[in-house]
Amino acid sequence: MTTLEKHEPGTFCWVELATTDLAGGKEFYSNVFGWEAAGAPMEGWPEYVLFRLGDGRVAAGGYEQPEQERSMGVPPHWNLYVYTDDVDKTVAKAVEAGATAMVPGMDTPNGRMAILTDPTGAGFCLWQSEEMPGFTVRGEAGSFSWPELVTSDTKRAATFYEDVFGWTTSEAPTGNGPPYTIFHHNGKDIGGLFPPPAPEIPNNWTVYFDVVDAEETVETAQDAGGQVMQEPLAIPEVGTFSILGDPSGAVFAILQPEQRQG
Numbered sequence: 001m002t003t004l005e006k007h008e009p010g011t012f013c014w015v016e017l018a019t020t021d022l023a024g025g026k027e028f029y030s031n032v033f034g035w036e037a038a039g040a041p042m043e044g045w046p047e048y049v050l051f052r053l054g055d056g057r058v059a060a061g062g063y064e065q066p067e068q069e070r071s072m073g074v075p076p077h078w079n080l081y082v083y084t085d086d087v088d089k090t091v092a093k094a095v096e097a098g099a100t101a102m103v104p105g106m107d108t109p110n111g112r113m114a115i116l117t118d119p120t121g122a123g124f125c126l127w128q129s130e131e132m133p134g135f136t137v138r139g140e141a142g143s144f145s146w147p148e149l150v151t152s153d154t155k156r157a158a159t160f161y162e163d164v165f166g167w168t169t170s171e172a173p174t175g176n177g178p179p180y181t182i183f184h185h186n187g188k189d190i191g192g193l194f195p196p197p198a199p200e201i202p203n204n205w206t207v208y209f210d211v212v213d214a215e216e217t218v219e220t221a222q223d224a225g226g227q228v229m230q231e232p233l234a235i236p237e238v239g240t241f242s243i244l245g246d247p248s249g250a251v252f253a254i255l256q257p258e259q260r261q262g
Contacts (some may be wrong), residue, residue: 002139003057007083010165010185013134014081014127015144015207017062019248020070022049024225025062028246031224032217033142033209035059045109057137059144076250078207079115080147081127082165083134087112090126090164094118097163098156118160120151122203145210145255148192151203154181158193169193206243207252214240214256221246232256 007013019025026037026049035051040061051060065076084090088105091114095101098119105114111129118124127134137143151157158181161167167190171179181193196203211217214232221244222228229251230243239257246252 002137004134004136004138006133008186009083009085010167011083011190012080012144012147013083014079014125015060015135016079016081016125017051017060017076017246017250018065018069018074018079019062019076019246019250020065021076021248022047022062022064024247025049025250026051028221028224028226029060029062032221032226033059033211035142037062053137053140053142058135059137059142060135076246076248077204078250078252079123079125080205080207081113081125081134084126084128087114087126087128090114091116094160094164097160099160099164118151118157120153120157120160120203122149122151122157122205124205139210141210141212143210144207145257146192146208146253147190148194148206148208148253149204150194150196150201150206152196153203154178154193154195158183167191208241208255209252211254211256214242214254217254217256218242218244 017025029035037049037051040048040050049062050058052058091101091104094116099116101116103115110132114126116124135144158169168184169181171181174180178195182189183191218228218232225247227245229245232240232242234240237258239255241253241255243253
């Protein structure tokens with residue numbers, strides 16, 4: 001069990017659902033993860049929801065996609081945020097390293113953010129705030145577990161994140177397939193990098209959530225209207241994972257850690 005009060009610059013700090021059906025999203029994820037959803041009113045801003053575990057710790061956020069985002073053809077998705085102590089400086093550094101700034105810097109009622117795509121086209125966000133630094137729980141069921149970048153140019157992506165955030169990388173064998181690259185920050189594993197298993201999969205960051213039982217979670221998600229993109233698959237010394245889509249089409253993944261295997 002890990003309760004967080006702050007996040008180091010260069011680490012993942014927040015995950016956020018962007019959906020065309022916020023009411024349906026609240027019901028679906030409450031069923032799947034046991035989250036309690038409550039509005040977080042912000043004057044002059046659309047409805048924003050905080051997803052909490054039963055003890056009140058914040059696990060994620062969510063909002064209904066504005067018309068501008070929908071008109072651009074952006075499908076429902078999960079946003080992934082990296083913490084920084086200076087959004088504007090990090091944006092400048094990222095752009096210099098080959099990123100595109102979709103939203104170069106914007107103040108919100110709780111902090112400052114930016115939306116970027118890396119040189120391979122995968123989107124991610126930046127966050128800076130003393131008031132609301134990010135999720136307050138890791139390492140237990142229903143909390144953010146792992147981020148994974150799927151991209152067709154793994155070398156370019158690795159170089160980019162090394163240049164911008166100072167991450168380092170190492171490779172782990174996967175049998176007959178390409179190696180799995182692990183991102184490290186100050187000696188800790190913080191994310192994965194892998195080429196797409198199928199050509200139709202776009203370059204993207206996938207958000208994983210911790211679960212107690214992957215098989216049971218998949219069944220619950222299906223019963224709640226979700227789709228199974230990848231059936232539960234056991235990875236030795238890691239755990240069992242599955243990739244799912246919620247009823248609006250937002251893709252996410254779950255991981256039952258190895259220590260919880262039966």
